[in-house]
Amino acid sequence: MDVAGKVAIVGIGHTVQGELPGRSVEENAVDAIVAALADAGLAKEDVDGLIACKSAQGLGNDVAVGELLGVNPPYAQCLDYGTCNFSLHLAVMAILSGMAETIVMSYGANARTGKVDFGAPLGGVDLATASGLVHIAGPAALALQRHKYLYGTTDEQFGWIAVGQREWAGRNPNAIFRKPLSMADYLATPYLVEPLRRPDVTMISDGGVAVVVTTAERARDMPHTPVYVSGIAEQSGVRGAYNPDNLLRPWLRDAARSIWTKTGLSTSDIDVLYIQDPTAVWSLQMLEYYGFCGIGEAGPFLAEGHTRPGGRLPLNTHGGQLSESYAWGWMHMVEAVRQLRGDAGERQVDGAGVAMYCSSQAFSKAAASILSTDPAVAA
């Protein structure tokens, strides 16, 4: 079934992103839901679906969020930590199957003031973790070092991801890191896990984010310009460590092939690009795998400035997880909607009509979505 133009995002909402001490994951999720429903002009009773995404600690599932929100929607479901784009896809599928008509998707986090330890091994301790390969920065650094070896990528070329996103963040009042970061500043920052520096790795912040999705038919009666879902694709890599070269996540290329084939669109159709970025390495990889530049050519491509303000491929115009907030990629979806509505203030990209959002669940899954104000943009 072709999804193009049949479902639209009609509401976005979020809490302040930063430090929200003493507040639970569910409180942050529900406050964001209230904001998103208000944005869509809806009451909680108007929603017949709830899809919750878990926090890093596994909190904020649909049962806990539903209790605090005080609803019994016919359809309620929960996805794992790190599944924002996947939540959107599940919402599209639930709506197109008739399971629900209007769905609110939520995410809440209190990882900053809750002091979640992102260096703790996720599974049992193996030789790699016992040797000190901890935190997502470790495997990301290994992937970047291999990229440097294969293609000659330099620190400066790679640094344009973090520096460019900080330039965008300077135009975003919601961004937590807004202090200008020049290339000289970047290169003077000590390594965290070489070849990654601190600005290449996500911040950790508290906050909630929610998105309301409904049918194209209902969307036309909503207060805002509908942002249609033009295409969705996923590709898993759940063989995990037993994939050849899994540190380089070669299966991302299959997610790319899938979304371009399904939509009939190409990279030149994309006005604004969002890449979920726990580390800048994810952006480096996805620029290449999705075909915005050739394999191994992301370094020179970035150095040419295409992804910075004024460039032809604006990337993470809110600042991403490196400069705006943690929010596990949920704010990327919010920003894509703001840009397509023309509501992005100082950082508005002129004529933004088609946005793409590429995300991954670390070393196991990839998801891509194309969004547009034109319901017929995809064939």
Next chain:
Amino acid sequence: MSALLPDVDDPVAGPFWAAAREGRIAVQRCLTCGRLRYPPLVGCPDCLGRTYEWRDLRPTGTVWSFAVYHRALHAAFNGQTPYTVAVVELDDGPRITGRVLPGAQPVVVGDRVRASFESVTDEVTLIQWQLL
């Protein structure tokens, strides 16, 4: 905080740790399709065979990639920075990630290494990489 230590009595990975204690690198070899696999897993993800043997591999290989921790991102590694972790492609095929022993030269991809067996407790021996 104490060190991050593996469960050396794990029913699947146990023989890997027992071999390391004896100064050997042993990985599983599927008895159905013959493929080597690492990290240890209860069955073969290629042919789904459930029988396997442990095969000793040559302790030499090449650095596939590496990362240098300049800050401890887990309390177990406080006081150990800077330290280098490398993915080593063994001459027999599998890639094994472990600590690189500090040396005079900085690590580069392609460096030749040999395994060194570092006893950290009576039960736990970690495979580390010595630059050749």
